[in-house]
Amino acid sequence: MxxxxxxxxxxxxxxxxxxxxxxxxxNGNIKxxxxxxxxxxxxxxxxxxxxxxxxxxxxKFRTAILDADITGPSIPKMFGLHEQVLSDGxxxxxxxxxxxxxxxxxxxxxxxEGEPVVWRGPVLAGVVxxxxxxVDWGDVDFMFVDxxxxxxxxxxxxxxxxxxxxxxIVTTPQELVSMIVSKALRMAELMNIPVLGLVENMxxxxxxxxxxxxxxxxxxxxxDTAREFNIKxxxxxxxxxxxxxxxxxxxxxxxxxxxxxxxxxxxx
Numbered sequence: 001m002x003x004x005x006x007x008x009x010x011x012x013x014x015x016x017x018x019x020x021x022x023x024x025x026x027n028g029n030i031k032x033x034x035x036x037x038x039x040x041x042x043x044x045x046x047x048x049x050x051x052x053x054x055x056x057x058x059x060k061f062r063t064a065i066l067d068a069d070i071t072g073p074s075i076p077k078m079f080g081l082h083e084q085v086l087s088d089g090x091x092x093x094x095x096x097x098x099x100x101x102x103x104x105x106x107x108x109x110x111x112x113e114g115e116p117v118v119w120r121g122p123v124l125a126g127v128v129x130x131x132x133x134x135v136d137w138g139d140v141d142f143m144f145v146d147x148x149x150x151x152x153x154x155x156x157x158x159x160x161x162x163x164x165x166x167x168x169i170v171t172t173p174q175e176l177v178s179m180i181v182s183k184a185l186r187m188a189e190l191m192n193i194p195v196l197g198l199v200e201n202m203x204x205x206x207x208x209x210x211x212x213x214x215x216x217x218x219x220x221x222x223x224d225t226a227r228e229f230n231i232k233x234x235x236x237x238x239x240x241x242x243x244x245x246x247x248x249x250x251x252x253x254x255x256x257x258x259x260x261x262x263x264x265x266x267x268x
Contacts, residue, residue, distance in 0.1 A: 024129050024161045027091055028137030030064070034144050034196065034268060035158055035167040037188075039180030041149040044201035044237070045170045046074035047247065049146040051237075051257040052168070055265055057099045058258075061141040064094070066131050067105035068158055069148045070124045076107045080250020085109060091136035099253045102140065104131045125157040132162060142268060159191040166194035168264060171225070172202050173217045178225055185229050197233035197264040198226050205239040213238070233267035235260055 036049045049065060057063045067075040076082065079097045085108045086093055092109075094102040106127065137143070145162065147155050158164070169184050181198065188195050200222040204213040216239070226234045243255050258265065 022161055023163070024132045026132050026137055027135065028140060030137060030140045030143050030163075032142050032165040032268065033162055034142060035147055035162075035164050035193070036144060036170060037147050037155065037167050037184050038149045038170045039183040043149075043170050043172050045069070045149070046072065046078070046146050047243075047252075048168065048170045048199050048201065048237070049144050050075060050078050050247075050252045051255070051261060052264065052268075053101045053142070053144050054099065054253045054255070055258050055261060056142050056268070057097075057101050057253070059265075062100070062139055064102040064137060064140045064143040065104075066128075066143055066145045067103070067107075068128050068131070068154055069146050070106045070127050070154065072148070073105070073107040075103060075105045075146055078247040078250060078252040079103060081105075081108060083108070084111065088136070092134055094135050094137065097253060098251075101253075102137060104135050122153060125153045128154060128157050129161065155187070159187065159193060164193050166196035168197050168199060169195060169231075170199045170201055173200060173215065173220050173222075178221070178228065181225055181229060195229070195231055196267045197235065198222065198229075198231045199235045199237065199261070199264060201237045202239050203236040233263045235262070235264045237261075 036045050036052070038045045046069065053063045053065050065075055076095070081095045081097065081103060083095065085095055085104065092104065094104045095108050096102055145158055147158055167188055169181055171181055185195060200220060202217055203220050203222070204215050206213050220236065222234055222236060237260050246252055246255050
């Protein structure tokens with residue numbers, strides 16, 4: 001149907017494709033599940049996921065990352081994880097970062113981490129279920145779910161089947177940001193998922209000599225966008241060469257992002 005919101009639980013129509021989405025049940029005690037989303041690719045969603053998990057871990061919370069961006073290897077790379085995860089015969093044991101964050105990602109399940117994942121949407125969505133239900137998560141205070149961009153099969157599966165506490169939307173300063181945020185926000189509204197905050201990545205570059213901020217992608221639209229969509233918690237991340245180097249070296253946890261992400265961290 002043209003106006004279908006894909007939420008079959010609250011729909012009375014008999015459209016022939018009607019199905020009640022299954023709820024996924026984790027093997028472990030997970031208190032909060034936070035989705036990190038964007039309306040388009042290339043905005044730094046995985047980076048924000050990694051920084052949020054790292055900062056909450058530094059605050060002594062038990063953290064985890066479920067990498068639902070199945071075809072992307074960013075999460076293992078930035079945490080310096082390369083060893084293949086193994087099963088104990090019952091459940092898969094997640095990888096653990098240097099600071100103790102539990103992580104599951106498709107790249108950690110491949111014999112060769114350079115091997116491409118060429119699967120269709122429904123198969124990718126099935127992997128998300130396996131990651132949530134068949135991994136030995138144990139006790140987790142905050143699980144961050146790094147989602148692929150857009151509103152396809154995998155984001156829909158996460159929104160419908162995981163017990164999301166809320167989502168964080170990641171964007172950039174370009175003018176089309178309002179439309180991109182609108183799509184992500186509208187999907188969250190359809191699924192009755194709270195929007196916890198908005199992060200503007202690549203917001204500026206700070207000159208290492210004079211300390212002046214240069215808005216290389218245009219002036220920030222963060223406050224205007226937050227006001228337009230009534231999003232209370234916001235944060236700006238600049239273009240930090242040091243952070244890029246740490247991610248390339250697999251040491252994202254060494255970067256201190258609390259002063260940039262304080263508003264978002266306080267909203268979790």
